[in-house]
Amino acid sequence: MDRIWELLAKKFSHEISDHEIKELEFLLKKHQEELQQGEILDAIFNLEIIMGDDPAMLERSEKRLLRQIGEVPANDLPANDDLAPADSRLKKHFRRYSKLYVAAILNLAVLTGLYLFASHNAAGNFVNKINTERGAKTTVHLPDGSVVILNSGSRLTYDKDFGIKNRRINLEGEAYFDVKKDPAMPMLVATSSVTVTVLGTTFNVKAYAEDSIVEASLFTGTIQLTTEKDPERVILLRPREKVTISQKQNNYTSTPKEPRNETVSLQHLTLNRIDSSFDETAWLKNKLVFRSTRFQDVANELQRKFNVYIYFNDTVFQDIRITGTFSNESIQEIIPALQQTIPFHYTSSGNKIYINQ
Amino acid sequence: MKGGTEARLLFQQLPSAEGPAVLVKLHNLYFSRIFKLIHSLVKQRESAEELASDIFVQLWQRREKLLEVSNPEVYLYVMARNKAFSFLKHQLHLTEPLDNIEDFRLEVARSPEELLISSEMLYRVNAAINQLPPKCKLIFMLVKEESFKYRDVAEILNISPKTVETQMGIALKKLSKAFTFSTT
Incomplete structure (x- = not known):
């Protein structure tokens, strides 16, 4: 059993050989039950070490160094050289975090695109509303210290009492939550069909109005879930479980007021064997993962991620199930890839794609 | 490798006219890390601080020979380890340092x-x-x-x-x- 840890560590530090990968896969299969947290372990492995520089010591050492090599002490050097350490530290910082800066700039772009405002609603309450446009993602820091990552085409709303009198938040779309623990004030995440009650956990909720399923996945802690249809029934979720609620829609004819048939099912999270990650959080890494997903729901996902519109001119395709993973592919690559398994034709103009027989 | 290429570049520039400024740069990039390693081995803060400084003095003294170094970062850490070990030998209590580190x-x-x-x-x-x-x-x-x-x-x-x-x-x-x- 210790061998598995050695091999996992090798994998995370990119030391593993092809031969050892096979060995690891074999061992992982054998010990599946005990080892379902591969992705989180990988994430732990990727945490940055805080260097904890001691500036006074650094300065002492620099002076000593310059004295030893016969140079003038640091404070007599031209201003330019004095800046050198800060400069190089800054460069290092930028190099290390360049990806994050790009992300931050993108987020900023999104922020300007989305409207974050406080408005008076009927009751005179201030309401905070955060929208993400299609093709965008954003990270929201809530007043109580919780962090929410909002996927494309989603909306988060909460009022001025959030974090003071209650922790109630409304979600349309998909979001990943890292909720700060507060036993006295549980957080309530309400979507149109389910309400999730949490103390302090990490979980993902996917509830797009246009999709045929609603999903809540739990990574750590516990959450309680009630459905709109059957508020009396409380579903308790344990780590690495998810609840899927399928709504049998009469395509576009049904309105939210019409009663829908719901099937609620409890499953384990889908662990991806290849990179030991969870499918449910693939979107955080800009990946699209479909497991026997209806073509219509796949199309919805593509519409949100790539800001396109997909129309089915022929309804025969909508219910066909699709399985596949896309990481860096563009929409121009994904549609032809789907054609490999489904015999459809398509035409496109601008950002509109028409699916034909 | 994130830092490797920068270290190699700095190693190459060390014998040039800007040498001292390059040395200061290297020092500020690596001092804290080198110190951490040495400190965990020799267990005395003040000695470790001096030894870590000395590494960069040594680096300066052999600046002409550094072009042949294939992995500057490993080179720096090995220098630091040797420095710490010889210090410990000098102090006459070197047994198996890795089993008994700070x-x-x-x-x-x-x-x-x-x-x-x-x-x-x-x-x-x-x-x-x-x-x-x-x-x-x-x-x-x-x-x-x-x-x-x-x-x-x-x-x-x-x-x-x-x-x-x-x-x-x-x-x-x-x-x-x-x-x-x-x-x-």
């Missing part, structure tokens, strides 16, 4: 990229890291910090690559315990 604190932080780690989990992870045996922690730090290869770490610490492998396995196993605990 404990140190190691903190990790999450960047927005590591979204799966909750704040509570991060706290537990840091607690678990600091409960690792010092030798294990030092190896874990070297592998993680500069993305040193196992064989580089083995060279720096003068141990076998197999030991690095075993210790990394132990570190990961203990970290996973901390995590499993947090899910219950």
Whole structure:
């Protein structure tokens, strides 16, 4: 059993050989039950070490160094050289975090695109509303210290009492939550069909109005879930479980007021064997993962991620199930890839794609 | 390799007219890390500070010969290890330094990229890291910090690559315990 840890560590530090990968896969299969947290372990492995520089010591050492090599002490050097350490530290910082800066700039772009405002609603309450446009993602820091990552085409709303009198938040779309623990004030995440009650956990909720399923996945802690249809029934979720609620829609004819048939099912999270990650959080890494997903729901996902519109001119395709993973592919690559398994034709103009027989 | 190329460039520029400024740059990039390694080996803060400074003086003295160095970062850490070991020899209490090294604190932080780690989990992870045996922690730090290869770490610490492998396995196993605990 210790061998598995050695091999996992090798994998995370990119030391593993092809031969050892096979060995690891074999061992992982054998010990599946005990080892379902591969992705989180990988994430732990990727945490940055805080260097904890001691500036006074650094300065002492620099002076000593310059004295030893016969140079003038640091404070007599031209201003330019004095800046050198800060400069190089800054460069290092930028190099290390360049990806994050790009992300931050993108987020900023999104922020300007989305409207974050406080408005008076009927009751005179201030309401905070955060929208993400299609093709965008954003990270929201809530007043109580919780962090929410909002996927494309989603909306988060909460009022001025959030974090003071209650922790109630409304979600349309998909979001990943890292909720700060507060036993006295549980957080309530309400979507149109389910309400999730949490103390302090990490979980993902996917509830797009246009999709045929609603999903809540739990990574750590516990959450309680009630459905709109059957508020009396409380579903308790344990780590690495998810609840899927399928709504049998009469395509576009049904309105939210019409009663829908719901099937609620409890499953384990889908662990991806290849990179030991969870499918449910693939979107955080800009990946699209479909497991026997209806073509219509796949199309919805593509519409949100790539800001396109997909129309089915022929309804025969909508219910066909699709399985596949896309990481860096563009929409121009994904549609032809789907054609490999489904015999459809398509035409496109601008950002509109028409699916034909 | 993130820092490797910059270090190589600086090594090459050391004999030039800008030498002293380049040396200061190298010093500011590596001093804290070199200090950490030396401190964990020699266990005395003041001595470690002086020894770490000396590394850069030595580097200056042999600046003409550095062009042949294939991996400047490993080179620096090996210099630091040798320095620490010879200091210990001098002090006449060198037995098996790696089995008897000074404990140190190691903190990790999450960047927005590591979204799966909750704040509570991060706290537990840091607690678990600091409960690792010092030798294990030092190896874990070297592998993680500069993305040193196992064989580089083995060279720096003068141990076998197999030991690095075993210790990394132990570190990961203990970290996973901390995590499993947090899910219950």
